[in-house]
Amino acid sequence: MSARKQRLLSGSPWISGVAALGVALLTAAPAFSQPPPRPRPGGGPPRSAPPASNAPAENEPKKDDEPVEPEKEVFFAVKGGIVHTVSGGDLSGATILCRNGRIHAIGTGVEIPKDAEVLDATGYHVYPGLVAFRATGFHGGSDPSDGTDVYSLNMALALAAGITTCMSGDTVAKLTFGSVEDMIVRKEPLVNLNYSTRSPDARRRLRESLDKLVDHLRKVEAYERESATNKNAVKPDDKWIRGEAEKHLKLLKGEVAAEISADRAHDLYQACELADRYGIRIVVRGAYEGWTMAPRLARSGVSAVVTPRTRVDLDERHVRPTGSSIENAAILHNYGVRTAILPPGLSVSTWGVVGEDLTHFNMEAAFAVRGGLPQEEAIRGITIDAARLLGVDHRVGSIEIGKDADFCITDGDLLHYMTLVRWTVVNARVAYDKQKDTLFDHIRPDGDRNAPPPNDYWPRRLGSDWEGPPLPEKQPQAGR
Amino acid sequence: MRMRMRMRQRGFAVCAVCIVAVPATGIAAGQVGNDEKFVVVRAGRVITVSGEEYAPxxxxxxxxxxxxxxxxxxxxxxxxxxxxxxxxVMPGMIHVRTRFGLPSYNRPGVRGDLKALDEVVLSQIEFEELLEAGFTAVCYTPFGDGIAGVAGVLRTGGAESARRVKDAAYLRVDMTDPASDKGTLRNALKKAQEEIDKVEKARQEWEKKQKEKAEAEKKQQEEQQKKEGEEPKPGDKPAPSPPKPEEKPQPPKPSPPKPGDPGAAPPVEAPKEGEKKEPEQFVPPAMDPAHLPLIDLIQKKYDVPLFIELDQASDYLHAEDVLKPHKEFPRVYWLGARLPNRASDYDYVVKALGEKKALVVVPPAIYYLPLTVEQYNLAAELTKAGCKVACAPWWDAPLEFDRVRSRLADLVRGGLARADALKSVTAHAAEAAGVADRLGTIEKDRDADLVFLSGDPLDPRSEVTQVMIGGEIVYERKDGRR
Amino acid sequence: MIRQQARGKTRRVGTVALVGALALLTGVARAEEPPKLAFVVGKVLVMDKADTVINNAVVLVSGGRIEKVGKASDVAIPQGYRRIDMPRHWIVPGFVDCHNHTAGSLSDLNDMVYLTNPGLDTLNTVQPESDDMWMARAGGVTTVLLIPGSGTNISGFGTISKTAGQSVSDVVVRSPGSIKVAQAGNPERYWWGVGRMFMNFNTRQTLEKAQAYHEAWEKFERGEATEKPAFDPIFDGFRGLFRKEFVASVHTQIYQVVMTTVDMLARKMDLRTVLDHSEFDGWKVAPLIREALAAGRSIYTIQGPRAYHLDGTQRKIHGNAARWWQAGNPLLGINTDAPVVAQEQLPFQAAMGCYYGWVPYEGIKGLTRIPAEALLLDDQIGTIEAGKQAEFGVWTGDPLDTRSACEMTVIGGRIVYDANVRRRW
Known part of the structure; x- marks a missing residue:
């Protein structure tokens, strides 16, 4: 980041109003393919119009005779919080103004329109909504916007963990609790490939398919060259490119990336070779031995989705380093491998054993910090970097002007174990409010560690003389 | 003539008290024809539902x-x-959503051509069970995933010829599994629009052809006139040109074939309706009968509303999402429940339903808010929010029919107004079944479908003693039977 | 190499031979005296009853014990001590897990022969220097109570074991270390028809038989009876339980079951009782426990691995530890039930307890002093005080913070884990 931008973002008092409006926080160019450009606010069609190709509304009959209503501007503002933009530093006490679901302005002097819905986050930390590279149980059906129970307990719990976007099935979708609008972010951002050394047949088939397509692309290129001069040039047949082959073609053209499940070093090597040979972008999921060959992964531009906590004991039969390492994420990062973080469990569970799934998504990033990854990078691993691997970083993953208004607003440092999510905002709508939902409202309401516990429900037959006991004396505090 | 018919019917009636009526001579109640048959009910209490209660x-x-x-x-x-x-005495109760006595099988896809009443064989159904519980009309519902068909209203007793009250009460739309049901409805609406477009296109082509023909004729005439060598008078207009589409002189509406016979050929009206001079009446191409109810709705014919079945709060949002471009469609919601332990999360959408003043059908049950022991009186909450609430028995078993009144009493104890509870099985139920003009209240010109009870309807001790349908007693409780 | 040898032996030879053979090895290992170490650190969490915290402290270790703890300005480092400078780090007592299955072979977890199996002993399954134990000390866990599974109502004796040491006798601190009782909520699966009524009857009558055996011997030993009671290998091990030399560690959860445990074992039989798990709405029993504590009974609540309970009566998530703490149960610790939760995540379990409403200092106490007391080890470990065994972790910060790492672990005065050599956790 340039020094100038740094200065702009530092939250110094001279930033105000118009100046802040001018700060376009668009930083590094997205590494992965961009889906077709979406209309931007201020000039483009209204936000309420569902995005590009995957819009269900497009299928519906359009009525020409209906009067086109002028776009109504809906403002939503989060003010007073400590804004962690993730992509460009922190702004203390800044206001984030959102217009029609997108971030419109960020700064300390941003004027909030009169009719805006205002969320006063003074004293709270505002992070971009967390992005889970993969999740199950939050959405339903093959098309999440059709099959999702938007009032499910799972979704409430995921929002309580600060998650606003995840890949469900092959769709990147938002956790729009209480709404089915604007749920889909991107369909099929990744092609799943099986390239494990354990299934040589699948590997052979994949290479064959890719070789054939490479050949096809060469022919197409030759045809294009020839057709400029020769009118009788024959266009290569592309009717056979269906199903898997079609996906592979997209891969070769660089429209999507491939996702390969690979853990051990030799599988990771294979992924690297595949990336080199065909020039495709690969995301490896698992990669617990990534730390043993991080430079190789970096050289091939392979990205990784890791679970820092993974524990696989070293295999003493090998001379080379083996097994998992808590330092995996840190080492990969040091060598420049883009890394997203996922916990061992990809859903939320309610059976009580906690800290191992998306209910505590932030804790997995904290484990990466334990292994040496800088805190900011760990947070990127559950926000912007995850979004980048999914090819949706133009919409989610950081707090930047023009991006979706998805926030995770916490009562403390995101990676601290006592931190609770106070609000989760999705599409400029408060999708989770800790004090309005019953799930966590009794745990440290307004930060009060000595708040009394809720009354228990006792079956009537046990009588009412089991009163709550008096609270213990104030305890000495340590740690924080 | 009319008298005789009635006499004959009486023979079939289950009734035991019917006394041969004598045509009235001294008329007290205004303009009444001489051959009218009068029945007078003197009751300890009359609950009209629509207005006052009279006691006696x-x-x-x-x-x-x-x-x-x-x-x-x-x-x-x-x-x-x-x-x-x-x-x-109160109005006969109406069961808005039933399969009682019908086999239940799944008809997936879009089956707007199916009518539930076509499945009914009167002799095969134990209507007595319904009468015993005080139901004078039932709305038979086609079941199945997707758009299963059209429901119809039937009286539970009385003359066979007068049993059918309404053939097309509502179009049942399943939204309990939005993952597939949403697509079904979305595609059905699309297809319905395509059918409309198809007819419109055919009409335009036909009109264009007519125009061309007319012009050709005109030319021919002119040529003929020229040939005849007579100079045309200036006042003489050429032959009447065919009407321009903009003027719309009664555009021949595509008359939908009766869904009763789905395979029926498109009605060819032109030859029948005379005008042999102009045989080129537009004959619309046949429309898919399975989509006709939706086509009607799109064409703003709102006789048959949608009856949208939901399982949980989220389904409501999904239904509204598909119907977003069709806000004006009349609709009734059935709020069923899938969650275990009588848990219901409809609380999330009660406000939205209330703001729309929606007509909602629910089982008469006290629910629990999910994951709590907090009781939730859905009917009361909906009413409070502004909805019209009808109640239908939770499942089709005689015992459950019997329980409806005591379940309503539970709802009243839990905060539902008594009047609303009574309306939920009469007036509002009639509205949900599209028969409010005939059934559901005791008012002038409504059908005399009445229930006689030994006490207050919400008192679980009171029993249905008699049931009157169309002015005749069709059921009387026999002693000892219960 | 030694590690591999030890492992091979555990697998191949029988117990008696094993203990004998390993005694030799131990002799070799013991020959070397523990080193003299001087830790210069930023903070020492003493975890004593006065809740002492010493900043900028020095901890002197020699002969396997803590020699001196104090402010750096007050404690001079004598000659001959290896000085370990970690000026920003914290020294925290080694963590004690009261419910562990990974210090032994997992394949011998549940010998479900009878519904109660008195006489079985986990000592026979101890596996020193396994990868699990490696990870345990990488996570600052130094002492574990290895207990059998909860497949039957009484499944055998537990063994208190260190997480480092090359032989069984090296690692075993006390055997038997506890008797494992599974009150309910697993033994039902033993055979159909087994329910709480029978299980409680069976547990009670087994313990009563053991008690009768113990009392008969007591009488004889006091000279009150002349006839020597017959030796019974099944019940002989229980004598320590009734002498209160070790505890009953009880698999118990759900308030009704916890209530039974408190009533049967603590109140009526007056055993030293450790409530493991204590999950679901077990906290509702807290008043009963307070009452029993006031009457002089010993009950420790060691909560885990379920950290919360989703309350189906009011759609709330209750932190189990938080609710126990809020209900005024002072003797509250945390367990992992490893491998249900990996052993090294013991402090993370406490952190999760704090997320759901507990408080951090209590959390650390629940990993150190409280479980040490619960297992009757408080004269040896659990705090950083002169005279106690040198058993602690050197942390980069608050040990509950997931981001903090244990840089060094000391057991018996030896550095058994050093992240600079190889970081494991």
């Missing part, structure tokens, strides 16, 4: 329709008087 009350019925309700009414000398002075 009187209902004057003429030819199966209520003529007067009130106290101390005059009636013709020869009227049959039913003495129910120890009893309470």
């Amino acid at each position: 009350g009187m209902i004057v019925i003429a030819d199966g329709k209520v003529r007067l309700v009130g106290q101390n009414l005059e009636y013709p000398d020869g009227a049959t008087v039913i003495d129910a002075r120890g009893q309470t």
